[in-house]
Amino acid sequence: MSAESTPDPGIPDPVEIGPGRRCKGRRRKARSTRHKALLATAWTAAGVVVLGGTGAGWVYFKLNGNIKSVDINQALGADRPHKVDNGSENILVLGSDSRSGSNKKIGGGADDGSARSDTAMIVHIYEGHKKASVVSVPRDTLIDRPACTDTKGATYPAASDVMFNSAYSTGGAACAVKTVESISGLRMDHYLEVDFAGFQKLIDDLGGVPVTTTENIDDPQSHLKLKAGTHTLDGEQSLGLVRTRHAVGDGSDLGRIQLQQAFVKALIDRVEHVGVLSSPKKLYDLAVTATKTVTTDSDLGSVNALADFANGLKGIGSSHMKMVTMPVRYDPSDLNRVLVEKPKAQLVWKALKNDRPIPSSAVSGTAAGGAKGVVAP
Structure with missing residues (x-):
């Protein structure tokens, strides 16, 4: 369930602050975020492939040809955290917006062919594949x-005091994985990326996602207006929900993450019901959209591999998934940025490395965003 989104007219484009150049003074107006494709759509897509990708012949080859993959292992080489052999898996799930074609039409901005990312999720699958923890990285x-x-062999120097999402815009998937592994000390076993346009179409192909909001939401910047109550959101409304930040909580990226996490669970619950659909065409359409939506690491770059992977996840429902945000605090020099709460974050990474539950003490008392509970469980 994210390299900056294009700001609204009249709002200055934010800049990265390097050492000695940190902004002082009052908090700036929160930036518009047009591009908030939900990251865990990649997980959903994998599940749909199991349903729609079981045919043979031309159906298999069509679906197989839709999947894009990148060779992360080749790009990163041997200088990586040691793989822990305890039956668990770590997956980096990332949302991206190519800023061209249908993504440009949906999100606005220049058709410059560049790629940008939004909030990342580190998904830890515990031994036995019956439960998972998800850590959002703001x-x-x-x-x-x-x-x-990067995967084309280009190299990029290290940089200090830069935004997390600059890793993807600098060197793509490989640099994003490298940065996450550097922060967490965890080896990422797999990489799944979902694009902006595919997210919207997948939600529409699913027939929408039911959610219950406990408060009215009215955010002109994300084009979302919902009264408190239960709604079945179509693709456009779902994008509005997971990208809104001005109408909920403290208006920060952290509040938006809380909405994204709640929506991820609603989306997973919705996908669990896809199996009862009786229309082969419906399942095929979903599989086509799903395979066009994701980019994977090379180990998952085929229908068979993605289906096997998804089969290993199908026992993990939303009730068996713990979702937290990496422990952070607001940067006192610029309240639009956050800093890692390193002692608490280390508790999170240690728990996952040892395939243990994340302790509550690791995430208590950290910056949160104030939007929790806006979307009911």
């Missing part, structure tokens, strides 16, 4: 980005 977190090499 895009506005100031971090030290390691030197990295």
Whole structure:
């Protein structure tokens, strides 16, 4: 369930603040975020492939040809965290917006062919594949980005005190994985990326996602207006929900993450009911959209591999998924940025490395965003 989104007219484009150049003074007006494709759509897509990708012949080859993959292992080489052999898996799920074609039409902005990312999710699948923990990494977190090499062999120097989502805009998927591994000390076993336009179409193909809001939401910037109550959101409304930040909580990226996490669970619940659909065409359409929506690491770059992977996840429902945000605090020099609460974050990474539940003490008392509970469980 994110390299900056194009700001609204009249709102200055934010800049990264390097050492010695941190802004002082009052908090700026929160930036518009036009591009908030929900990251866990990639997980949903994998599940749909199981349903729609079981045919043979031309159906298989068509679906197989839709999947894009990147060789993360080749790009990163051996200088990575050690893989822990305890039956668990770590997956980096990332949302992206190519800023061209249908993405441009939906999100606005220049058709410059560039790629941008929004909030990342580290998905930890526990041994036995019956439960998972998901850690959202806020895009506005100031971090030290390691030197990295992209999948085309281009190299990029390390950078200090830059936004987390600059890793993807600098060197794509490989640099995003390298940065997450540097922050967490966890090896990412797989990579799943979902694009902006595909998210909207997948929600529409699913027939919408039911959610219950406990408060009215009226955000002209994300074009979402909902009264408190239960709604079945179509693709456009779903995008509005997961990108809104001005109408809920403290207006920060952290509040939006809370909405995204709640929507992820609603989306997973919705996908669990896809299996009862009796229309082969419906399942085929869903599989086509799903395979066009995701980019995977090379180990998952086929229908068979993605289906096997998804089969290993199908026992994990929303009630068996713990979702938290990486422990952070607001940057006192610029309240539009956050800093990692390193002692608490280490508790999160240690728990996942040892395939243990994340302790409540790791996420208590950290910056949250104030939007929790706006979308009811």
